[in-house]
Amino acid sequence: xxxxxxxxxxxxxxxxxxxxxxxxxxxxxxxxxxxxxxxxxxxxxxxxxxxxxxxxxxxxxxxxxxxxxxxxxxxxxxxxxxxxxxxxxxxxxxxxxxxxxxxxxxxxxxxxxxxxxxxxxxxxxxxxxxxxxxxxxxxxxxxxxxxxxxxxxxxxxxxxxxxxxxxxxxxxxxxxxxxxxxxxxxxxxxxxxxxxxxxxxxxxxxxxxxxxxxxxxxxxxxxxxxxxxxxxxxxxxxxxxxxxx
Amino acid sequence: xxxxxxxxxxxxxxxxxxxxxxxxxxxxxxxxxxxxxxxxxxxxxxxxxxxxxxxxxxxxxxxxxxxxxxxxxxxxxxxxxxxxxxxxxxxxxxxxxxxxxxxxxxxxxxxxxxxxxxxxxxxxxxxxxxxxxxxxxxxxxxxxxxxxxxxxxxxxxxxxxxxxxxxxxxxxxxxxxxxxxxxxxxxxxxxxxxxxxxxxxxxxxxxxxxxxxxxxxxxxxxxxxxxxxxxxxxxxxxxxxxxxxxxxxxxxxxxxxxxxxxxxxxxxxxxxxxxxxxxxxxxxxxxxxxxxxxxxxxxxxxxxxxxxxxxxxxxxxxxxxxxxxxxxxxxxxxxxxxxxxxxxxxxxxxxxxxxxxxxxxxxxxxxxxxxxxxxxxxxxxxxxxxxxxxxxxxxxxxxxxxxxxxxxxxxxxxxxxxxxxxx
Numbered sequence: 068x069x070x071x072x073x074x075x076x077x078x079x080x081x082x083x084x085x086x087x088x089x090x091x092x093x094x095x096x097x098x099x100x101x102x103x104x105x106x107x108x109x110x111x112x113x114x115x116x117x118x119x120x121x122x123x124x125x126x127x128x129x130x131x132x133x134x135x136x137x138x139x140x141x142x143x144x145x146x147x148x149x150x151x152x153x154x155x156x157x158x159x160x161x162x163x164x165x166x167x168x169x170x171x172x173x174x175x176x177x178x179x180x181x182x183x184x185x186x187x188x189x190x191x192x193x194x195x196x197x198x199x200x201x202x203x204x205x206x207x208x209x210x211x212x213x214x215x216x217x218x219x220x221x222x223x224x225x226x227x228x229x230x231x232x233x234x235x236x237x238x239x240x241x242x243x244x245x246x247x248x249x250x251x252x253x254x255x256x257x258x259x260x261x262x263x264x265x266x267x268x269x270x271x272x273x274x275x276x277x278x279x280x281x282x283x284x285x286x287x288x289x290x291x292x293x294x295x296x297x298x299x300x301x302x303x304x305x306x307x308x309x310x311x312x
Numbered sequence: 313x314x315x316x317x318x319x320x321x322x323x324x325x326x327x328x329x330x331x332x333x334x335x336x337x338x339x340x341x342x343x344x345x346x347x348x349x350x351x352x353x354x355x356x357x358x359x360x361x362x363x364x365x366x367x368x369x370x371x372x373x374x375x376x377x378x379x380x381x382x383x384x385x386x387x388x389x390x391x392x393x394x395x396x397x398x399x400x401x402x403x404x405x406x407x408x409x410x411x412x413x414x415x416x417x418x419x420x421x422x423x424x425x426x427x428x429x430x431x432x433x434x435x436x437x438x439x440x441x442x443x444x445x446x447x448x449x450x451x452x453x454x455x456x457x458x459x460x461x462x463x464x465x466x467x468x469x470x471x472x473x474x475x476x477x478x479x480x481x482x483x484x485x486x487x488x489x490x491x492x493x494x495x496x497x498x499x500x501x502x503x504x505x506x507x508x509x510x511x512x513x514x515x516x517x518x519x520x521x522x523x524x525x526x527x528x529x530x531x532x533x534x535x536x537x538x539x540x541x542x543x544x545x546x547x548x549x550x551x552x553x554x555x556x557x558x559x560x561x562x563x564x565x566x567x568x569x570x571x572x573x574x575x576x577x578x579x580x581x582x583x584x585x586x587x588x589x590x591x592x593x594x595x596x597x598x599x600x601x602x603x604x605x606x607x608x609x610x611x612x613x614x615x616x617x618x619x620x621x622x623x624x625x626x627x628x629x630x631x632x633x634x635x636x637x638x639x640x641x642x643x644x645x646x647x648x649x650x651x652x653x654x655x656x657x658x659x660x661x662x663x664x665x666x667x668x669x670x671x672x673x674x675x676x677x678x679x680x681x682x683x684x685x686x687x688x689x690x691x692x693x694x695x696x697x698x699x700x701x702x703x704x705x706x707x708x709x710x711x712x713x714x715x716x717x718x719x720x721x722x723x724x725x726x727x728x729x730x731x732x733x734x735x
Contacts, residue, residue, distance in 0.1 A: 080333070080374070104334075104336045105334060105336070108334070108335070108377050108379070109377070111377070111378065111379055111380065112377035112378045112379070115378035115379075115380070115381045115388075115402065116378060116398075116402045117402070118383075118406070253331065255331075255333050255334075258331060262331075263314060
């Protein structure tokens with residue numbers, strides 16, 4: 068197969084699984100991450116799974132606008148990009164966010180600023196070619212503010228609004244925008260929580276890859292979260308107040 | 313605390329679990345863990361070698377990357393959490409396969425090494441440990457050891473039940489392959505002597521026999537890869553047992569009917585089988601262990617040396633027929649290749665693996681009787697399938713246990729090691 072696929076935040080658990088699933092249909096996989104050691108391990112792994120795919124990795128500071136621009140430009144010179152998945156995030160414990168202002172700044176920079184930077188830069192390329200799927204990983208936490216995780220949730224809520232704007236902007240084009248809302252997923256990011264009923268990253272990745280293939284606008288994964296969050300969203304506040312969620 | 317069990321679902325106990333993702337964070341994981349711990353792969357061993365109830369457990373399945381592959385020599389370096397299934401899926405199309413695989417491909421490389429697993433070709437190819445060239449081992453004091461075959465630690469770690477340290481990665485020697493299809497012939501036999509005659513061959517690389525314990529008859533399967541052969545593989549949907557039944561569905565009536573139908577349908581057949589269907593038939597039923605219900609099930613696997621095997625196995629089958637019906641039994645002859653590990657299970661002889669419903673004391677008493685026969689015959693039991701053997705039975709079967717203990721990591725412990733080694 069011959070797709071050119073970009074994964075930003077490629078060392079995240081979900082992104083790593085997406086990369087594995089995309090191997091059969093990719094000719095190029097561009098992997099972008101902050102941690103060089105982790106990215107190298109992922110790159111070596113993917114190369115052995117499918118030696119026919121060109122795997123190119125980039126390690127950079129996601130909060131350096133110049134570096135981000137250079138990397139995106141470099142990737143876009145290598146041909147028309149088919150899929151961009153933006154996956155980076157951080158999720159500190161809610162209580163730590165409440166007490167540490169610098170943590171809030173870091174969270175906003177990674178979860179919002181860097182996501183929008185990559186998104187807007189890749190969209191310039193996609194717009195020029197009138198082609199491509201852009202997918203952003205948000206979270207069910209962004210659907211409604213709840214006491215257990217509202218600072219992280221707020222950052223994801225911003226991405227929800229941002230992606231809705233993108234959908235409006237590109238509605239009359241061949242560029243497809245997907246907003247991915249995973250429910251709680253087993254990963255290093257959620258290791259500090261009780262992961263007993265969390266979804267596996269492999270399952271979430273499977274749904275993401277399938278959803279992007281179908282150009283789905285909003286992908287809840289696992290699917291049950293679509294119904295759960297519908298109920299949470301319409302719930303009167305006085306009932307939500309009583310819930311420990 | 314998470315409830316963790318092994319494949320027999322007999323012991324289901326709370327554990328403090330830690331998921332391991334990255335090699336460059338190993339010391340952080342160690343610092344966060346209250347020792348002792350036990351490493352845990354895919355949980356396909358049957359007993360309690362992988363359990364540490366109320367203690368710490370490292371889930372290794374996310375440490376599952378391929379690291380290096382030499383396309384000329386076929387040496388694959390991979391992390392311990394890689395499933396054998398993934399090695400097959402990705403490397404067979406590239407012309408390389410694992411020389412030894414067990415009855416399921418949903419086991420990790422770490423688990424395969426720790427239990428020195430064997431397969432249908434042991435009589436030709438030996439066990440998994442024969443194809444491990446190097447191991448990277450993390451000790452709980454933080455030291456990382458790079459072991460090769462010359463190190464005594466290596467022999468302690470192969471078949472070492474995870475007790476020498478946490479296996480982080482391994483170098484495996486794969487072998488070339490140009491086919492994914494088998495010619496499989498199924499021949500009936502009516503007693504153990506006939507089985508041994510059929511087994512006495514090197515013409516077939518893969519042999520195993522299904523046994524109807526009640527009637528001491530069975531079906532002998534012998535197969536070879538078909539060279540340079542390919543055909544479209546029909547897609548099989550896997551059956552996923554959705555939940556645990558309150559009682560076992562694998563009861564006496566079912567077994568009697570199934571055994572008769574299976575024997576009648578399969579005897580004297582020749583078929584061309586895809587490697588997954590030949591090696592791993594039960595992998596088509598995901599979570600088949602749940603069919604045994606809430607109580608779980610036992611497996612009793614022993615090996616008896618050739619000079620005493622026929623008599624001992626006949627006696628074992630008589631006792632089983634008298635005391636408790638078996639649900640599934642498999643019998644195979646092991647080869648003469650000396651095992652690598654100090655605690656490796658295979659030795660020249662006949663191995664018998666029998667599944668039983670968990671009938672509590674009745675089943676345990678049966679096993680105590682079988683232990684006497686096995687020990688008197690110079691045989692031993694397989695730790696990977698065991699949840700109840702005594703320290704005395706284990707020591708009787710594994711003469712290198714005393715040597716092994718000096719390589720043990722004091723920060724690692726399992727239910728099995730506590731029961732059988734007192735540590």
